[in-house]
Amino acid sequence: MAVVPQPQHEKPSRVEEARAGFARYKADVKKRGKPFYPYAMFHDTVMSLIVVTVILGLAAIWKWTSYGPHHDGTHQGLLGPEYTAPADPGTTSFVPRPDWYFYFLFYLLRIFKWPESVFLGTVGVPTIALILLLLLPFMDTRLERRPSHRPVAMVAMALTIVSMAVLTWKGATANEALASEVIANVPNWVKQEKLPPQALPGAKLFATAGCTACHTYLGTGSSNLGAPDLTAIGTRNLGITFQVNHLKCPSCVNPGSPMPKFASLGDTRLHQLAVFLEASKGPQH
Amino acid sequence: MPYSRKPTRAEIRRERLQEAINFPLDWLEERSGLVGGIRYFLFRKVPADTNWMQTLGSAALTAFLVQAITGVILAMYYKPDPKDAYSSIQNITDHLTMGWMVRGMHKWGASVFIILMFLHMGRVFLFGAYKYPRELNWIIGVLILVMGMMEGFTGYLLPWDQTAYWASVVGINLNGTAPFLGPWLAQFLRSGQEIGADTLSRFYSLHMLLIPGGIISLIGLHLYLVIRLGVTSPPWSREAAGMVPADEEPVPLRPGLTRPVPRTIAAAQGDAGGSE
Ligand code: HEM
Numbered sequence: 001m002a003v004v005p006q007p008q009h010e011k012p013s014r015v016e017e018a019r020a021g022f023a024r025y026k027a028d029v030k031k032r033g034k035p036f037y038p039y040a041m042f043h044d045t046v047m048s049l050i051v052v053t054v055i056l057g058l059a060a061i062w063k064w065t066s067y068g069p070h071h072d073g074t075h076q077g078l079l080g081p082e083y084t085a086p087a088d089p090g091t092t093s094f095v096p097r098p099d100w101y102f103y104f105l106f107y108l109l110r111i112f113k114w115p116e117s118v119f120l121g122t123v124g125v126p127t128i129a130l131i132l133l134l135l136l137p138f139m140d141t142r143l144e145r146r147p148s149h150r151p152v153a154m155v156a157m158a159l160t161i162v163s164m165a166v167l168t169w170k171g172a173t174a175n176e177a178l179a180s181e182v183i184a185n186v187p188n189w190v191k192q193e194k195l196p197p198q199a200l201p202g203a204k205l206f207a208t209a210g211c212t213a214c215h216t217y218l219g220t221g222s223s224n225l226g227a228p229d230l231t232a233i234g235t236r237n238l239g240i241t242f243q244v245n246h247l248k249c250p251s252c253v254n255p256g257s258p259m260p261k262f263a264s265l266g267d268t269r270l271h272q273l274a275v276f277l278e279a280s281k282g283p284q285h
Numbered sequence: 286m287p288y289s290r291k292p293t294r295a296e297i298r299r300e301r302l303q304e305a306i307n308f309p310l311d312w313l314e315e316r317s318g319l320v321g322g323i324r325y326f327l328f329r330k331v332p333a334d335t336n337w338m339q340t341l342g343s344a345a346l347t348a349f350l351v352q353a354i355t356g357v358i359l360a361m362y363y364k365p366d367p368k369d370a371y372s373s374i375q376n377i378t379d380h381l382t383m384g385w386m387v388r389g390m391h392k393w394g395a396s397v398f399i400i401l402m403f404l405h406m407g408r409v410f411l412f413g414a415y416k417y418p419r420e421l422n423w424i425i426g427v428l429i430l431v432m433g434m435m436e437g438f439t440g441y442l443l444p445w446d447q448t449a450y451w452a453s454v455v456g457i458n459l460n461g462t463a464p465f466l467g468p469w470l471a472q473f474l475r476s477g478q479e480i481g482a483d484t485l486s487r488f489y490s491l492h493m494l495l496i497p498g499g500i501i502s503l504i505g506l507h508l509y510l511v512i513r514l515g516v517t518s519p520p521w522s523r524e525a526a527g528m529v530p531a532d533e534e535p536v537p538l539r540p541g542l543t544r545p546v547p548r549t550i551a552a553a554q555g556d557a558g559g560s561e
Binding site for chain 1: 326327328329330331332333335337339340341343344346347348351367371374375378379385386388389390392393394395396397399401407410411412413414415416417418419420423424427431434437438441444445446447448449450451452454455456458459460461463467468478479480515517518520521524526527528529
């Protein structure tokens, strides 16, 4: 078989260079390396003992500042309660909060507030970040490993660390409207919106059922997941039936809606909520 | 063994003991090759300049093992049913002997595990250790990281308290906003229209069977590749394994500072014009 003679390159190709580098690595380790046991294993063991100690320490602090002195696992303690009240799908005066390592995702949602862009925050940005992370070894194929010679990689790393830290911090300190504070605003709503008396039970429910975790109403609450401001929702005249159906199953009425289902509140309360929403025509003068 | 004199009792005892130890090892080695494998694992050479940052991987492994052990114990007392989940958690934390320790370690160990994975990933990035020939191990690492976070998500619902319930309601709804697969994924996680008993068993099964199984297999692959390919030296180390030898490197160390030419070479160059 005739072999086409390869033109002689001055410089070896990157693949050849990589292979030569790895062969050199293997030879170096064989010649100058030290056995894993006991050298590296000693470091690993010390580190692992530290890890277990830290975990045990956290568990102890958690217990002995919550249930320990108070005989009540819902006591805040230094590291948070052991558990909160039992899950109750009926009363939703609860502000949803994920574990801390999801805070950055949680906060990303507030950046993409508008309904059309919510999915960017929930899946778009994280998916792109994940794909970039997976493809990293194929995007950065230079053989150089010294940080001082990889300015782009180092800047990217610094930016990633800073933005993750900022998002986590913002997520941790995000000011969630507490039900007790929200309900204090109800008389003010009645006055400003001139709500009729039959809308009052619905207003109170709205304040305590967790709606303000995502919706704003006359400036109260926080805007989340692209949920609209409901100050003047009544002007759209969606109708009681629509409101009840939407609350029962938001995604059945508005496909793709991330709003939770509130069917468990029961028909009476859903009706009260709907009356309140329909009566909300914005500030009246 | 032939003795030139009669062996003493102590010598005979030592020899018997040696045989007693060797026999099961030889038996195992003959049938599995495991003894040789472990010996290879322990005595394989690693670069002489590996440092403390390179303990983060095994630290993450330790944290994972803590999760596995405490998780198995928790599963003996936890009841994945909306009626009993909350009270079983209360019982474990407040009444069971050492229960607070097991649950506390599992809860806080999860955070430590995630932090260690991120730190380990950071050191791999800093070292450029994701480059040839370790690309595959980086990808496996990213998959482990994602699965680790999925463990966090599914485990969060299990105490069935308000925090757990409402965080999962929103979390599942968020999955639902994804185009195409989103609604299907939300439906799958919820296993129905509402979060309820079926959701809890589903999360429990994912949390203690499927995802940990996946993580364990991936950790196995990860460690296989670490052993096969070896760990990288710190790239800034003067004796980094695989570095181009200093005297072949053409670039100066710092601007204006070139490596001093060794005397013997200088002398040889001086002689170059001679009539040798
Ligand atoms: C359960 C989680 C993990 C465990 C138990 C684990 C374990 C280990 C161990 C023991 C090593 C040996 C060297 C060292 O400790 O630094 C290692 C190396 C490595 N890990 Fe991980 N790892 C985990 C997650 C990850 C993640 C999230 C990534 C990156 C996305 C990653 C990428 C790598 C790479 C590329 C190496 C080779 C480094 C080198 O050769 O210097 N690992 N891992």
